[in-house]
Amino acid sequence: MWRGGLRRLGYYPEETVPESVSVNWSFPINYVGHTAAKSSPVPTPDREQILFAGDTGRVESYAPSGRNDWSTQTNATEKGFHGSAAIVDGVAYIGGYNGDLYAIGVESGEMVWHTTSEDLAGALAIGSSPAYYEGVLYVVAEYWDPSSGALWAIDAETGEPIHVDDRMWGQPHPSATIDLEEERLIAGSNDGAVYCWQFPCLEFEWKFQTGPEGGPDGKTKADGEFNHGAQVKGTAPTFDGRVFVGSWDDHVYCLDVEDGEELWSFETGAIVMSNPAADPNEGVVYVGSSDHYVYALDAETGEEQWSTNVGGRVIGSLTVTDDTVLVGSSGSYVYALEKHTGDPRWRVENRGHVTSAPVPLDGRVYYAERAVVDGYYDDGEFDLVEPGHAYCLVED
Numbered sequence: 001m002w003r004g005g006l007r008r009l010g011y012y013p014e015e016t017v018p019e020s021v022s023v024n025w026s027f028p029i030n031y032v033g034h035t036a037a038k039s040s041p042v043p044t045p046d047r048e049q050i051l052f053a054g055d056t057g058r059v060e061s062y063a064p065s066g067r068n069d070w071s072t073q074t075n076a077t078e079k080g081f082h083g084s085a086a087i088v089d090g091v092a093y094i095g096g097y098n099g100d101l102y103a104i105g106v107e108s109g110e111m112v113w114h115t116t117s118e119d120l121a122g123a124l125a126i127g128s129s130p131a132y133y134e135g136v137l138y139v140v141a142e143y144w145d146p147s148s149g150a151l152w153a154i155d156a157e158t159g160e161p162i163h164v165d166d167r168m169w170g171q172p173h174p175s176a177t178i179d180l181e182e183e184r185l186i187a188g189s190n191d192g193a194v195y196c197w198q199f200p201c202l203e204f205e206w207k208f209q210t211g212p213e214g215g216p217d218g219k220t221k222a223d224g225e226f227n228h229g230a231q232v233k234g235t236a237p238t239f240d241g242r243v244f245v246g247s248w249d250d251h252v253y254c255l256d257v258e259d260g261e262e263l264w265s266f267e268t269g270a271i272v273m274s275n276p277a278a279d280p281n282e283g284v285v286y287v288g289s290s291d292h293y294v295y296a297l298d299a300e301t302g303e304e305q306w307s308t309n310v311g312g313r314v315i316g317s318l319t320v321t322d323d324t325v326l327v328g329s330s331g332s333y334v335y336a337l338e339k340h341t342g343d344p345r346w347r348v349e350n351r352g353h354v355t356s357a358p359v360p361l362d363g364r365v366y367y368a369e370r371a372v373v374d375g376y377y378d379d380g381e382f383d384l385v386e387p388g389h390a391y392c393l394v395e396d
Contacts, residue, residue, distance in 0.1 A: 328354020
């Protein structure tokens with residue numbers, strides 16, 4: 001699964017990042033100006049295929065050698081995919097920004113099933129990455145009118161909805177994090193709140209507000225216009241009974257998984273949009289901010305261990321291995337930082353803003369970037385300068 005498992009740690013202790021790298025192969029995959037982070041590559045369990053999903057609705061399978069095994073075009077053509085796949089028993093499950101959910105066979109690229117937006121109560125988009133547990137997919141969907149969200153449980157074999165809880169506000173982007181030991185499922189949203197359910201029964205447990213509260217002007221979902229709050233965009237990793245959340249109120253929070261109590265917070269110099277990575281063995285959380293810095297924080301106290309300027313905003317996912325932190329920035333570079341000091345080991349210049357998670361696998365590093373565009377931010381119109389590519393880095 002995306003981020004390495006249900007706890008979304010972004011932690012790969014058995015993988016090795018080379019001391020120096022060069023681009024082995026790349027291909028264009030992202031063409032749209034939409035500002036959300038792009039889909040991350042996901043290896044199949046046998047490590048023979050890497051699945052990439054693009055923002056025009058294509059899903060691609062590549063071998064580590066760079067051979068394209070198949071390419072499947074879905075009907076998610078307007079903004080494509082921003083979440084990443086969960087791959088189980090030869091099937092890749094992924095949600096599109098058209099509100100549809102797809103199951104695709106990883107050997108052939110053929111569609112296994114397709115659950116439409118209409119089947120999910122008219123979902124606007126699925127920006128989250130599915131979590132899989134014992135035959136059930138857990139997906140967070142976004143809605144337009146009113147601006148809200150819902151947690152869905154989906155039968156992985158058939159694509160049929162099993163359960164829904166629509167209490168979320170503000171078109172949530174984060175993926176569900178599942179802590180089996182603590183029996184909790186957690187997801188944040190654009191209203192600045194973190195929501196928690198008991199797992200697997202999905203009874204609602206608690207809500208934590210990070211900074212200014214968003215919500216409708218009226219009292220119910222049928223009344224009023226939605227006002228954005230602090231906005232929680234990143235998926236929250238969890239370990240040792242703690243969950244780590246970044247917010248647009250410029251803070252990183254550590255919460256008690258059981259009851260949502262705030263244990264500590266750390267202030268950065270700008271909004272925190274990235275997906276933190278966590279090393280549960282050393283008790284350190286790594287998070288990027290729009291202040292251009294990556295921070296290493298003690299998981300128990302929130303004390304800063306180091307910070308490193310990476311030359312641009314960090315809005316994508318961080319990855320941590322036994323000795324390296326991998327991160328992309330709006331400066332169009334992907335960095336390898338020494339895990340214990342934050343010192344840069346190397347950086348690779350790319351075309352666009354690297355917003356996917358860099359994924360280490362068998363001495364290689366895979367990731368994707370945004371397209372280079374002019375415009376978009378004001379009215380949604382843009383001119384494509386150059387497509388965003390997916391990359392494979394190898395030892396130099």
